[in-house]
């Protein structure tokens with residue numbers, strides 16, 4: 001299959017390109033050219049801001065694509081601009097997020113509204129995403145315009161498939177999801193304050209999610225469908241932290257402290273009422289999607305992140321110290 005990938009050079013998109021190439025696709029990667037890390041698969045690139053895709057529609061059409069995977073649509077405008085620039089009749093998949101569910105707003109609001117696991121039929125958000133002020137690093141959009149629900153609507157309207165992604169981790173993750181633990185290990189912290197760590201927050205390894213997106217692209221019978229893609233076993237936050245520590249092979253104590261004392265980046269380990277856990281049962285049934293063993297996957301990710309630490313960020317562990325002092329000696 002000849003497939004256009006919008007995005008594709010950083011993390012999840014990179015895993016998608018690798019997945020497509022391994023399955024025999026011919027790929028055209030379309031992005032601005034701001035992120036061209038070493039070691040990317042050798043495929044043609046078209047450099048253009050996605051706002052200006054229409055100006056390159058001749059080149060896009062010349063590729064004679066049969067499929068498209070859109071990794072970089074953050075706003076409704078992002079989606080419609082792309083859809084207007086590519087030829088009709090393509091098989092299409094767009095990356096969305098489980099932030100479209102109402103449960104995400106409830107989690108932020110400190111309330112509980114929804115049963116888990118969340119299915120594709122679970123209630124959706126009715127207001128804007130509560131973390132809208134946050135702009136994903138390396139992207140270029142107005143925070144007030146971020147809305148995956150708009151992206152989904154535009155693609156579904158043209159028969160595209162929506163894949164709702166959870167917290168994504170794995171090699172090349174520029175968000176360094178495990179760093180709330182690994183950063184402390186790098187600073188030789190041997191005690192980490194934590195809350196009860198009971199939150200169920202769905203995760204997925206980039207390679208597994210890329211596999212799911214490829215299956216959705218190639219399956220002619222699922223056009224216009226929405227799929228959650230996430231691991232079926234969702235270790236609570238604290239167990240995930242233990243897996244990270246075990247994978248890093250460093251003896252470190254997780255010290256239970258009261259929620260009021262949790263450092264900001266560890267507040268997620270506190271008492272959170274609304275779980276944010278989805279079910280990918282539909283993807284398993286309709287796409288035959290399976291994923292790797294989550295604990296093995298964490299090991300794979302930690303191995304990569306230990307070898308590729310983020311740029312030095314002098315951190316202040318005063319809040320850790322306060323919490324640990326209150327908890328008493330080891």
Ligand SMILES: NC(=O)c1ccc[n+]([C@@H]2O[C@H](COP(=O)([O-])OP(=O)(O)OC[C@H]3O[C@@H](n4cnc5c(N)ncnc54)[C@H](OP(=O)(O)O)[C@@H]3O)[C@@H](O)[C@H]2O)c1
Pocket residue numbers: 006007008009010011012013014015030031032033034035036048049050051070071072073074095096097098138139140165166167168169175
């Ligand atoms: N990470 C998570 O936990 C998570 C969770 C849920 C959903 N998602 C979704 O997963 C998707 C993929 O994430 P990713 O960042 O890992 O994908 P990626 O495809 O590996 O990287 C982003 C790509 O988009 C390109 N890009 C960014 N802004 C652009 C613009 N204005 N015009 C053209 N190209 C642009 C970047 O290249 P240039 O900079 O060179 O343009 C890069 O190739 C996103 O839609 C995200 O919302 C992620």
